[in-house]
């Protein structure tokens with residue numbers, strides 16, 4: 001038993017779609033909780049005017065009845081309100097009539113750092129819009145919706161996941177960058193408490209929980225680095241200072257005083273808090289464009305300029321939280337299985353009875 005996620009949707013197309021398979025039957029979902037996460041993702045400092053157009057909310061079109069999962073594929077939809085302004089330009093079928101609205105001009109000047117050039121070459125596209133639409137971080141809205149569903153499942157076994165921006169001077173950096181018509185990146189951190197030891201496995205690379213968390217975060221737009229626990233700093237540390245000594249007392253069972261491993265050893269959760277960080281590069285759509293080449297004329301030019309964010313780091317904190325939650329929920333489904341929520345919870349309870357460990361909160 002595992003949890004899978006497949007998504008579809010373009011930034012200015014009609015909607016984003018996520019299908020989640022492998023949920024147990026009987027999980028209660030709270031629409032307001034999913035919408036609250038969608039709202040949080042939109043609130044960050046430095047976002048573009050696009051966020052005033054979108055007011056993301058989830059629609060569920062399959063897999064749920066009266067607020068409870070059926071154990072069948074769950075289909076989530078988040079509509080793009082901005083599509084109304086792109087109706088001709090992003091119409092799925094060949095448009096008739098005079099071009100109108102946005103997205104009607106062929107874009108041939110790729111932005112360094114976005115998908116434009118790689119996508120145009122790879123797929124043989126004359127209009128880089130055909131690449132950037134799917135590559136856009138607008139996609140993260142539906143990732144957050146799926147993550148909120150995963151968090152509901154994790155809450156049932158006492159696992160709590162939270163993301164935040166690392167560093168407190170983000171607003172100043174955003175203001176400075178905006179004044180220079182530039183963009184900034186940043187670092188986010190996700191912590192998960194209450195994760196039992198034994199999620200993931202060292203059996204294969206694909207099973208390793210740290211590899212899976214790294215992959216889901218690295219698969220998120222603009223992420224260029226991921227570390228688990230003390231990550232890169234461990235490379236400069238002696239072994240005697242790098243590992244987390246094992247202790248035991250009657251109240252807590254087995255525990256560690258330190259958590260340099262970020263809650264994962266050998267690709268398996270060890271019962272301590274999961275700590276993972278992701279580094280986001282500055283966004284590639286610049287109001288002072290970088291050098292590019294016109295793909296049609298092959299002449300030098302300036303990269304295309306269009307409405308964009310100055311920063312989306314606060315949004316990434318919410319997205320990364322959803323990504324980590326989904327991966328932890330997937331690992332929990334693998335470990336505890338069960339067609340119904342009751343079966344899943346019973347397997348979790350039996351396991352906790354067997355091991356010498358007490359849940360820790362974040």
Ligand code: EPS
Pocket residue numbers: 011048050051054135136137138139140141221285306307308309315
């Ligand atoms: C994005 C470009 C901008 C962002 C978008 C991600 O879109 P637009 O060109 O429509 O202004 O606003 O992010 C979102 C729409 C969102 O909801 O997060 C990009 O190129 O990745």
